[in-house]
Amino acid sequence: MWVQVNILSTIKFRVRAIEVFRLSSYGVTAEFRVRGGGASEVVEGFGGSFPKRYLPTFDLTPLTSALIPTPRGPQAIIHWDLSDEGIPFRVRRFVLREGAGEADEYWVESPPPAPYVNESPYFFVLQALSRLYVRDGKLLFTDTVTVLRDDGEAVMLLGYPHTGKSTLLAMTLAEGGVPLTTENTLVEVRGSEAWVVGGTGVLVYDPKVERVYGIKLPEGEETTRHGYVILDLDKVTSSVRAEALAKGVKVAGIYVLHCSFVSRGAEAKAVKGRKVAKTLWHFATAIIRGTDYYEPYPPSLTTPSIDKFMAGAMRKLSKGYSGRMWEVFGSHEEVLKLILHQRG
Helix, strand or coil, X not given: CCCCCCCCCEECCCCCCEEEEEEEECCEEEEEEEECCXXXXXHHHCCCHHHHHHCCCCEEEECCCCXXXXXXXXXXXXXXXXXXXCCCCEEEEEECCCCCCCCEEEEEEXXXXXXXXXXXXXXXXXHHHHHHHHHCXXXXXXXXXXXXXXXXXXXXXXXXXXXXXXXXXXXXXXXXXXXXXXXXXXXXXXXXXEEEEEEECEEEECCHHHHXXXXXXXXXXXXXXXXXXXXXXXXXXXXXXXXXXXXXXXEXXXXXXXXXXXXXXXXXXXXXXXXXXXXXXXXXHCCXXXXXXXXXXXXXXXXXXXXXXXXXXXXXXXXXXXXXEEEEEECHHHHHHHHHHCCC
């Protein structure tokens, strides 16, 4: 489900008008209280493909009145003072809460978000959401994509930028397979196994993959300023993806990628022991802990109880995926064959 925006209502206060809308994603909600005029520009900034590349699938809706009760209140409130262009984004202060029904609160100042112009608000909202996901019992893995295998289980592919994640998703799509998530992936830990329950659904890939591997992909609706193709998976895949995510998909194996267009062959090396937890800890905590950088610098949004939950999840996953986690090296084509045919 994608962004649906109606005309924002305006709540009149004595000094300045505050316009309120809510961003909801996979069971959590952040409420934006925008003042300073021009809130429609904020809404517009969240309406294009850019935020969908990084924020797990979301809805954006107006709040008709701050006094009308809703089934479930927001878990975070972002007080957003709109500033003039040229004034950088900043988080003035924040209060983190953990009691049932209590909302985190943030006070930020920034011009409206805009791709390539003012991107920090997108990544700040992603960080605020990452904390809400953890409070709701989920983990947000960054630089992580997932693919549905033909046996109904998933593989999870981790890697820094330009290590092959999007290229492998594009190749999977060209072969008629089903990419589940792109860039950021939501996971629930059930027992000692990871289950994919959501994430981003916009694929950005290097069109070079079609020429190098002789494949044909659906025509993209737009490209990035660097020439990468943008595909909305909900528009180019069947309902299988949405149905699978709604139920949750068990992760059969985890792969840390090291692929390139100039590589040949493929090799897999098992990841064992402490390195399993160490690797997963990085990808599962980078956003919430502020090590996934945005300007001027991200704060850490963890607390002792949040850290305890994430550490417990890492221990479970480390036990469950010892023997089912690999580092893979080689060409995208050969690595994809290895991943989709190896059974963890």
